[in-house]
Amino acid sequence: MGKLTVAELLQRKETIKGQGQDAVTLQVESLAGEIVITQFPNEILGEAMSKDSGSDEYAVLYGVSEPNLRDKELQAAFACTEPTDIVNMLFKLGEIKAIAAELMKLSGYGGRSVKRVDETL
Secondary structure (H helix, E strand, O other), X not given: OOOOOHHHHHHOHHHHHOOOOOEEXXXXXXXXXXXXXXXXXXXXXXXXXXXOOOHHHHHHHHHEEEOOOOOHHHHHHOXXXXXXXXXXXXXXXXXXXXXXXXXXXXXXXXXXXXXOOOOOO
16 A cells, blocks of 8 residues: 555545445344444534534434334334434443444544655654
8 A cells, every 4th residue: 555646546436436325234142133234424424523412322222223213103113202212212322332333443433544654754
């Protein structure tokens, strides 16, 4: 890997634009089942990070793609008054934190997606 140039980025444009959202399957002990989390768009991440409270719940609500936690029928069956209520009803607090942490990794936080290159002159 070397330094990127504008020409290389232009050459890779279609590949870069065509990159899908990353998805990961997680096992949730309390539900005795698996969920799929998907990297969410930057605007959703920004909204989650800007919240004073409930940011993890918000991230989980939008980051869990299977099952769809925003499903109206699911929300009604659990008598949710706020969309994020379903997150607290389904998951333990530690699970919410862990799922949110995995979502952050998918979005490039706290991982090895960027490494510092030291050059000594």
